[in-house]
Amino acid sequence: MQDSAQRLLIIDDDDMFCHVLERAMQRRNFDVEVAHDGLQALELAGRHQPEIATLDLKLENESGLKILPELLSIVPDCRVVVLTGYSSIATAVEAIKLGAVNYLCKPVDADEVLAALAKTEGNPEAEVADNPPSINRLTWEHIQKVLQEHDGNISATARALGMHRRTLQRKLQKRPVRR
Missing domain, CATH: 3.40.50.2300 (Response regulator)
Known part of the structure; x- marks a missing residue:
């Protein structure tokens, strides 16, 4: 080297x-x-x-x-x-x-x-998608946002989302939903 x-x-x-x-x-x-x-x-x-x-x-x-x-x-x-x-x-x-x-x-x-x-600067010419994200993608995004708000704590996130902890764990093990 x-x-x-x-x-x-x-x-x-x-x-x-x-x-x-x-x-x-x-x-x-x-x-x-x-x-x-x-x-x-x-x-x-x-x-x-x-x-x-x-x-x-x-x-x-x-x-x-x-x-x-x-x-x-x-x-x-x-x-x-x-x-x-x-x-x-x-x-x-x-x-x-x-x-x-x-x-x-x-x-x-x-x-x-x-x-x-x-890349040091943003691109104001970046393409904006014509179609909105799917409901499944929005759900994934919401789960990630709530998980982030609870510092990655699965139990606290599940409580905030009103779902069982194991259900949330299963959802998190899956790959993100395509847009």
């Missing part, structure tokens, strides 16, 4: 995804470190001082949203892209409010991550 290689921290609990992204970014001359949980990520961030990072929204036992402010307190100039297979408007908004520069839905590849990191 050259001294000029940008330092990247990949934070994700999916070993295969990490391996593929790590190799792709190394081929693009990045100095890559990988963390599989928040504690490891923060420790590596302190040592490695990454200039950029990818952060999975839903790690095995924790939310990437809780790690994001801590990561940025250790490395304030780090540009972070939040990645998720469980996208929602509520989590996208929170990620940006907490300091992420972008939010991408998985699956993603290295080129998409780099494009998201390079």
